Amino acid sequence: MYFLEIKQAFEMDILIQHSKGTSDNGSTTEEKILHGACELFAHQGFQDTTVQQICRKADANIASVNYYFGSKGKLYIAAWTYAARLAEEVDGPIDESLPPEEWLRSVVQQRIKMMFSDGPGGWFPLLIHNEIHNQSVYFDEVVKTFLVRVRKQFNRKVAAYLGPEATPFQIESAVSAIMGFMPMAGQMRHHQKLQLDSDDLAQLTRQTQTYILGGLKAVKRLIQKEASR
Amino acid sequence: MYFLEIKQAFEMDILIQHSKGTSDNGSTTEEKILHGACELFAHQGFQDTTVQQICRKADANIASVNYYFGSKGKLYIAAWTYAARLAEEVDGPIDESLPPEEWLRSVVQQRIKMMFSDGPGGWFPLLIHNEIHNQSVYFDEVVKTFLVRVRKQFNRKVAAYLGPEATPFQIESAVSAIMGFMPMAGQMRHHQKLQLDSDDLAQLTRQTQTYILGGLKAVKRLIQKEASR
DNA sequence: GTCTATAGGGGGATAGAC
């Protein structure tokens, strides 16, 4: 039963998070700063995070950010790289050769898992979420380095699914609609104080997968109908 | 043909925007400040908008914001009320008695129209967009005053569509997924520099409607299947 | 009502002692 598989994956994830321990702050001051900064940037974004907060969390002096990283901005970029590595540790890359539907299912499950994991594995999607909706001066750099590749993957998979009749604009629109589920998950995580257990997450995942694939299928029918006129 | 109807609605809208003229800044200093502030808050959010910018745009002195509105925060609240009124002028409230599918179609069309209109009619959804993704200290107040009602409307319509088997959590998840199209539209508006004409907007609207209703239908089937086990 | 000048706070960054 597919639902049970998803649920078990979430339960497994909880175990892994605990065994790794979220207190893996690193030992040196530099590591502690990077780790703490990453968490703060992920939850508050670049602007709302101050150097003071970072140093307080890392038990370091106010001047150490500039000593080790040169500036708050360079630390921010370093945090992105760090978060991307952590996210890959929790959940490796998804098999590119999967057919579009399966690939989308996997991506949805992985992202929801990341989003709702309280651990460092969830920081990367949170960074993305914050940067997209509250652009810093590093937006272009960050998009080019970390996001373009993912977006292109989405485009390829959706294009393959929709068929050759779909125009680039239609593909773009569809991808945007699909990726809308990520802020959605972020919203549910942030504002609804409800604590979701692995059952809820499995259901949320299943429903989101169903919604996305159902929507996409309808769009495909629409495109084909219009093309055959 | 439904597609043509949508397209004509967009063309009409462009005419209306032009006839009203976006230079309706008001005459008194107070009105000019309110109008300019509203536009800036809509495009940049509360934090990133400074009193200096507002006064520059309104051709007013730096001290006049506090003279007329007491503080930047009170001006922000006033701007929300103002934007809500402007949005209603462009597009009156949607008929509550419509069946869920038609209601959702109308909402999608209206929101996309608002989002992509460069005029004051689009400021309200932009304010929402910014406040949700970059909360100010006025978040709770603004949500209570302007947003709770809309969210509840969505909940009712979606609950009616999904049927009595749907749990509150399932309804919430579905509504969140649906409302994800709004940030999506915001993204397309902001980052893709492409200028969309009324044809593009009509197509975007149609595709988004199809996507949402297709997704919702699939979710309904899923819920009914699970309930009948 | 409108203006200038300034207070008061907070942020990032750096010099220089240890």
Next chain:
DNA sequence: GTCTATCCCCCTATAGAC
């Protein structure tokens, strides 16, 4: 490497002249 003290900039808000 770590710390304190300080600089400089930008923000909001207000006092007081006109």
